[in-house]
Amino acid sequence: MGRTSDARAKILSAARSLIELRGYSALGVAEICKAAGVPKGSFYYFFESKEALALAVIDEHWTGQRNTWERILNGGDAPLDRLRRLFEETEAGQLAGQESCGSVSGCLFGNLTLEMSNQTESVRARLQEIFEAQVAMVDSVIAEALERQEVSVSDTREAARSVVAQLEGQVLFAKLYNNTRRLGSLWPNCLALLGVRTADQVTAGA
Amino acid sequence: MGRTSDARAKILSAARSLIELRGYSALGVAEICKAAGVPKGSFYYFFESKEALALAVIDEHWTGQRNTWERILNGGDAPLDRLRRLFEETEAGQLAGQESCGSVSGCLFGNLTLEMSNQTESVRARLQEIFEAQVAMVDSVIAEALERQEVSVSDTREAARSVVAQLEGQVLFAKLYNNTRRLGSLWPNCLALLGVRTADQVTAGA
Incomplete structure (x- = not known):
């Protein structure tokens, strides 16, 4: 439980930094997960889409x-x-x-x-x-x-x-x-x- | 000559519309050329990069x-x-x-x-x-x-x-x-x- 919450927080934090740096449209889910250090599969466990993120x-x-x-x-x-x-x-x-x-x-x-x-x-x-x-x-x-x-x-x-x-x-x-x-x-x-x-x-x- | 100027103007106009609609970062050269109705090869004849465009x-x-x-x-x-x-x-x-x-x-x-x-x-x-x-x-x-x-x-x-x-x-x-x-x-x-x-x-x- 602690672990999954961590992954969600890491994705959010990485997405926030990347959006501030380069905007939203140009970002891909793979890139966000890489920056967050979480496997791409876990992204869709927390967010149903990039828009939801x-x-x-x-x-x-x-x-x-x-x-x-x-x-x-x-x-x-x-x-x-x-x-x-x-x-x-x-x-x-x-x-x-x-x-x-x-x-x-x-x-x-x-x-x-x-x-x-x-x-x-x-x-x-x-x-x-x-x-x-x-x-x-x-x-x-x-x-x-x-x-x-x-x-x-x-x-x-x-x-x-x-x-x-x-x-x-x-x-x-x-x-x-x-x-x-x-x-x-x-x-x-x-x-x-x-x-x-x-x-x-x-x-x-x- | 008239023709090539046309192509440049078409690329510029398509890029302008697409940038207004969706921003710059998410656009690709192929998409701009498709919207402009010009072959992708001609893009680099007029613009050395997407940034130049x-x-x-x-x-x-x-x-x-x-x-x-x-x-x-x-x-x-x-x-x-x-x-x-x-x-x-x-x-x-x-x-x-x-x-x-x-x-x-x-x-x-x-x-x-x-x-x-x-x-x-x-x-x-x-x-x-x-x-x-x-x-x-x-x-x-x-x-x-x-x-x-x-x-x-x-x-x-x-x-x-x-x-x-x-x-x-x-x-x-x-x-x-x-x-x-x-x-x-x-x-x-x-x-x-x-x-x-x-x-x-x-x-x-x-």
């Missing part, structure tokens, strides 16, 4: 990331401080990934959205659920900030979607330039999207 | 898109009107693509950034050049708007990068949800990122 990789990654997001966004700090910490931890996470594998791997969900959503409806649906959950978490923090009159938006859900879109867009640039410093603009951009005028902006416009 | 597809797409962006962004309208038109035409272009092939294909450059930039340095370098060119075009429009005191930003280049990042992020969502209406938020978000207070925001914050 992709969904399992997505779910496992989301379980970890959702815990992180909840820890940060449901914390006791002021709402805007929590949002800022989300961006800081995102940047730190991408930097840690770069230090361990040599390149910024970006957002697994963003990568798979662009690669797979038009090919595999089950993956599209799962990724939609995940992004909806992310947007909902950011939304409730923005709603708290709005109640405290710290932001100025007309539709908190729409604002949350824009904040997450900006995050995905800047992570794309971080991957393109293999440079996590690009993510430093997430916080000022978030403030701008939430209608918070900073001293900087006011001065620059004068 | 990817670069040619990127270049051809950029030639067309750069013309569109220049037409819009160097036009005679007020700077902010030009930016708004860029988003409107982006939305219209994605909608036209969806109507012709059934799904929102997203941004070819964004798709290839997430799929290929960590695998193929020549593609990463080309995509960096293209995004730098896009950011430079948007930057000069923002600089004009700043001179007219219509926006309020401290660093026009950084602001342009954020506008393009927001564009990529929202196009990602449009692809994920197969829905181009997501792109309707590009314009209000651009205004927010440029520090332009709209009546809507001021009211919502009150």
